[in-house]
Amino acid sequence: MSEATLRKGLQAFAEQIDAPVAAFFSSCVHCGMCAEACLFYTETGDPRYTPIHKLEPMRRFWEQEYTLVGRLQKLLGLSRPVDDAELTEWRELVYDSCTLCGRCSMVCPVGNDLVYMIRRMREGMAASGNAPEGLIGAATRAITTGSPMGVQLTALKAQARHVEQDIGIPVPFDQVGAEYLVLLSSMEIMNYPEYLSAVAKIFHQANKSWTLASNAFEATNSGIQIGVSDIARELVGRVVQAAEALQVKTVISPECGHAYTAIRWDGPNLMGRPFKFRVRHILEVLDELRDQGLLKVEGREDARLTFHDPCQLVRRGGVIQQPRNLLRMVASHFVEMKDAGQMNWCCGAGGGVSANEEADALRLQAFKRKKQQLEALNVETLVTACANCRIQLEDGLETNNMDIPVLGLTEMIAERLAEKP
Amino acid sequence: MSAINNDSAFKAALDGLGETQQRRVAALFTRQLLSETHDIRVRQAVETLLDGDGDADEETLASLAHSVKSAIIASHTRCGAESDWEEQQRYFVARAAYACVASRSQSKNDNLAWQAAVACRTARTCGLIFSDSPDASQENIQQYQILADFLQQA
Numbered sequence: 001m002s003e004a005t006l007r008k009g010l011q012a013f014a015e016q017i018d019a020p021v022a023a024f025f026s027s028c029v030h031c032g033m034c035a036e037a038c039l040f041y042t043e044t045g046d047p048r049y050t051p052i053h054k055l056e057p058m059r060r061f062w063e064q065e066y067t068l069v070g071r072l073q074k075l076l077g078l079s080r081p082v083d084d085a086e087l088t089e090w091r092e093l094v095y096d097s098c099t100l101c102g103r104c105s106m107v108c109p110v111g112n113d114l115v116y117m118i119r120r121m122r123e124g125m126a127a128s129g130n131a132p133e134g135l136i137g138a139a140t141r142a143i144t145t146g147s148p149m150g151v152q153l154t155a156l157k158a159q160a161r162h163v164e165q166d167i168g169i170p171v172p173f174d175q176v177g178a179e180y181l182v183l184l185s186s187m188e189i190m191n192y193p194e195y196l197s198a199v200a201k202i203f204h205q206a207n208k209s210w211t212l213a214s215n216a217f218e219a220t221n222s223g224i225q226i227g228v229s230d231i232a233r234e235l236v237g238r239v240v241q242a243a244e245a246l247q248v249k250t251v252i253s254p255e256c257g258h259a260y261t262a263i264r265w266d267g268p269n270l271m272g273r274p275f276k277f278r279v280r281h282i283l284e285v286l287d288e289l290r291d292q293g294l295l296k297v298e299g300r301e302d303a304r305l306t307f308h309d310p311c312q313l314v315r316r317g318g319v320i321q322q323p324r325n326l327l328r329m330v331a332s333h334f335v336e337m338k339d340a341g342q343m344n345w346c347c348g349a350g351g352g353v354s355a356n357e358e359a360d361a362l363r364l365q366a367f368k369r370k371k372q373q374l375e376a377l378n379v380e381t382l383v384t385a386c387a388n389c390r391i392q393l394e395d396g397l398e399t400n401n402m403d404i405p406v407l408g409l410t411e412m413i414a415e416r417l418a419e420k421p
Numbered sequence: 422m423s424a425i426n427n428d429s430a431f432k433a434a435l436d437g438l439g440e441t442q443q444r445r446v447a448a449l450f451t452r453q454l455l456s457e458t459h460d461i462r463v464r465q466a467v468e469t470l471l472d473g474d475g476d477a478d479e480e481t482l483a484s485l486a487h488s489v490k491s492a493i494i495a496s497h498t499r500c501g502a503e504s505d506w507e508e509q510q511r512y513f514v515a516r517a518a519y520a521c522v523a524s525r526s527q528s529k530n531d532n533l534a535w536q537a538a539v540a541c542r543t544a545r546t547c548g549l550i551f552s553d554s555p556d557a558s559q560e561n562i563q564q565y566q567i568l569a570d571f572l573q574q575a
Contacts, residue, residue, distance in 0.1 A: 149501065155504070
């Protein structure tokens with residue numbers, strides 16, 4: 001990233017304030033409903049975590065630059081300009097205490113998309129040098145190595161060999177004409193290689209062709225998290241180039257929430273053109289296979305279990321019914337959390353929060369909401385479909401002495417695949 | 422008994438073991454990698470099972486599982502952090518140790534020993550990645566032998 005300065009940050013604010021942002025700021029009625037939708041506010045009671053308040057420097061910048069009253073106030077010294085100290089102070093509010101979960105956007109009575117605005121504010125924060133170190137490191141590694149965690153292709157190939165050895169099914173690379181291009185998150189390569197095993201087993205059973213791409217295996221997009229569109233565009237572009245070169249029909253976003261938002265919803269806009277392939281989350285693909293009778297399972301999980309909806313899937317993507325269809329195939333005692341689906345509470349670690357060590361204490365405080373939800377259900381197993389949620393859930397459960405195993409849904413399905421005839 | 426020289430035979434043999442025997446074998450697999458971790462919680466879990474022939478009471482197992490779970494959480498790689506495959510090896514050794522002591526309800530799979538075997542193999546792969554070795558892990562071959570020896574002694 002180029003050298004960050006206040007001037008660049010303010011310039012980024014100016015570039016980011018488009019008609020929707022201006023309309024959103026103009027129409028805010030200061031009702032405070034967004035506060036009650038934000039788990040950082042509900043779990044701390046700290047009014048600074050009210051979502052609209054997190055945008056205050058950008059709001060004032062908008063007012064001073066683009067409204068008559070604001071310009072006059074600035075001219076008369078009645079409204080102070082946004083400065084570096086203020087942006088530094090706001091870093092905690094824009095990065096540590098916002099997971100981009102979008103719950104606030106759902107409840108705003110005038111329809112303000114607060115996440116849209118937070119993401120635009122992050123552009124100014126990053127350009128002014130006020131992004132957290134953890135996210136800067138991840139974004140830099142993503143650009144230089146292709147992975148925010150610096151996972152090299154050789155490491156992926158070693159893990160793939162290991163998976164092949166364990167399950168006796170090939171893990172294909174760079175297969176031109178395969179139906180599916182499977183993306184992975186570095187978290188899956190490092191912490192949960194069983195996801196790759198699960199995908200290989202499922203496609204083997206369904207007789208579907210798939211491939212990984214040597215030059216674009218990573219799904220996560222640090223550009224989205226830190227708020228640098230140029231990085232986001234570069235990372236999406238690598239996937240698009242690989243998918244088109246391999247002539248795949250569908251690109252599969254893995255069990256990662258924001259990766260799905262990045263490639264499916266932001267991707268075509270970042271690239272400035274529609275894709276020549278479909279993009280689907282792995283749960284959408286599994287549900288399609290189920291619907292086509294290609295996903296055959298046997299036996300059921302007897303434990304009482306629930307599903308944690310990753311925010312980016314349910315609120316940005318509408319992937320609500322698919323995991324439930326899949327769970328009903330393999331679970332006898334599936335129960336729902338209060339507010340499940342579209343209004344589910346975030347795990348507390350999305351949107352780059354988990355990559356940001358400065359936010360550790362706060363994200364575990366935010367987990368209290370999930371703890372309450374789980375305690376109310378008294379479940380024996382927790383299932384989710386995002387590696388980042390999974391780590392946070394494991395961490396939060398451990399911190400709170402709650403002994404509940406956390407599983408990935410894809411892995412759970414693969415564990416129960418019927419033997420291929 | 423047929424020779425154990427592939428995973429099908431290996432899994433079938435593991436499936437034939439009772440829970441106590443599975444824990445014992447899982448601990449034998451995990452012992453192979455104990456030198457790769459300094460975490461006392463992990464070592465204690467494996468050594469307790471080996472000292473007691475895999476036969477530990479439920480309370481002991483629950484206590485060991487609790488502390489090994491902490492070791493797992495402490496050693497996983499956080500999202501966005503720079504990869505450290507040596508540390509990651511410790512994470513998978515901890516996961517193998519957890520498979521040794523986890524209760525059935527905590528376990529992802531009915532076969533505790535298979536879970537431990539897979540985690541040990543993954544740990545070995547992480548070690549190979551860390552040392553930049555182009556070799557494939559031979560941990561499975563060692564595990565076949567460990568199981569064959571165990572069955573012979575049983």
